[in-house]
Amino acid sequence: MFMLSDADLKKHILGCSDGPAAFNAGLSARGGRVVSVDPVYQFSAEQIWAQIERVYPQVMLQMQQNADHYIWDSISSVEVLGATRMDAMQQFLADFETGLEAGRYLTASLPDLPFGDRQFELALCSHFLFLYSEHFSLVQHIESMRELCRVAEEVRVYPLLTLDGKPSDYLPAVREALSTEGIETCLQTVDYQFQKGATQMLIARA
Ligand SMILES: C[S@@+](CC[C@H](N)C(=O)[O-])C[C@H]1O[C@@H](n2cnc3c(N)ncnc32)[C@H](O)[C@@H]1O
Structure with missing residues (x-):
């Protein structure tokens, strides 16, 4: 989803809001340099697993109900999605x-x-x-993008849609605010789409 090249994967990477995902575990195992931040890391692996088990049925039910918001090709069904996400979370927990x-x-x-x-x-x-x-909020989005641009030379954010699949109203205002601070942004089409219409990432460089 981030169009990461081999050169990108050799960079010192910050994974922000990584949660219980496998990116850090996978890249670190390959010798990559990555730090992940997320509020959920305040909890132990056991507590995170208990939370995953608690919300999993509800998340799967919501995916079933909203299935027409997604493109089911590389991931063929809600069940396959559940198994794939569970596998990623197990990789995360094993590495945590x-x-x-x-x-x-x-x-x-x-x-x-x-x-x-x-x-x-x-x-x-x-x-x-x-x-x-x-x-x-919009203010939190602007402050967050400013902070990400402070700590990293380049920032990529995906997707740019809200949970209901509509373009976020905040995007133009965030880009405008960054621009007035000398931070250039652009939209780039990515080669990944699961949520329908989520075809672009935001790139920001101070
Ligand atoms: C839907 S998950 C995405 C996890 C992962 N990036 C992925 O794509 O699978 C959203 C994550 O944002 C984290 N989060 C919530 N509030 C946050 C905040 N203020 N700053 C950073 N991350 C936050 C949550 O803990 C959660 O792990």
């Missing part, structure tokens, strides 16, 4: 303790990140900013 000790998983929440200026070459944020526009 080791990654915590190595400083690869840190508890932090946008819009404040515990990093120095330009500490990372690339920051990635998937399925949080813009997607949760109903729960995270």
Whole structure:
């Protein structure tokens, strides 16, 4: 979804809002340099697993009800999606303790990140900013993008749609606010689409 090249994967990467996903575990196993931040890392692996088990049936039911919002080709059904997500979460959980000790998983929440200026070459944020526009305000979006651009040379965000599949109203205002601060943004079409219409990522460079 982020069009990551081999050169990108060699960069020092910040995974923001990574949650219980497998990106950090997979890239670290390949020798990549990645730090993930998410508020959920304040909990233990057992607590995160208990939460996953608790919400899993509800999430699957919602996916069934909203199935026509998604494109079912590479992932053929809700059941396959559930199994794929569960596999990724197991990979995360198996890596979590080791990654915590190595400083690869840190508890932090946008819009404040515990990093120095330009500490990372690339920051990635998937399925949080813009997607949760109903729960995270425009001001929080602007502050978050500003903060990501402070800590990383380049920031990529995907998707740019809200949970109901509509373009986030915040996108133009966020881009305008960044522009007035000298941060250039562009939209790039990606080679991934699961949520219907989620064809673009936002790229920001200070
Ligand atoms: C839908 S999940 C996305 C997980 C992962 N990026 C993915 O695409 O599979 C959204 C994540 O955003 C995290 N989150 C919630 N509030 C946040 C905040 N203020 N700053 C950063 N992450 C936050 C949640 O804990 C959750 O892990």
